[in-house]
Amino acid sequence: MDGNGRWAQARRLPRVAGHRAGAGAVRRCIQAAIGSGVEWLTLYAFSSENWRRPVQEVGELTGLLRHYLRHELAELHREGVCLRVIGERERFDAEMRAEFERAERLTAGNTRLKLMIALSYGGRSDILRASLRLAEAVRVGAVDPERLDEAGFARFLSTDGIPDPDLMVRTSGEFRLSNFLLWQSAYAELVFLDVLWPDFGATHFADALDRYARRDRRFGARPG
């Protein structure tokens, strides 16, 4: 979800105004996913690297997320959304972690849309942390490294139980993954849209799905 800052700058507004408008685009994106029958949606809302932004912006972003979880949870629950937070959740304060747990507990049984919000998420950090957990599992004899395969490794990632993404969309005209789902995106189709995230809406969502539908996915196999 890239381009909040530029959206605000173009309007001579503070960056937080872009993030607030970005929260509106989050709502539109979730509605579009539900409307088009998408079952799994992951939103990259805060990266491990975003902690390096000015303290004020970090505070505004976490405040916005807290507000979103508090005030929109009931609506998400009504819509049948199952919410899960992925990322380094221990880097957030106890109050925020309690919000994550409350949201996950309330929506755990919902099946219409599985919504993952990536918070303090970094692909490299996810792989490193999975490796450390795996090393511990090997040490205590819970895993036999000789028998470990890719699916076995993936169980230690924060996305355990979540299918790999078929489609990855980045807004704002940048052509980068920026440390998002590095392991999981091995065969994802990439779509880069020239729209700033706060302007993202149903037509952009449909455009991304349409581009995806025209791709020929071979997963490394020979053309048939």
Ligand code: FPP
């Ligand atoms: C990237 O734009 C966006 C972020 C770092 C924050 C994303 C957060 C939201 C969309 C708001 C709330 C989210 C939820 C789930 C309610 P940028 O600030 O890097 O923009 P720039 O590249 O134009 O400076």
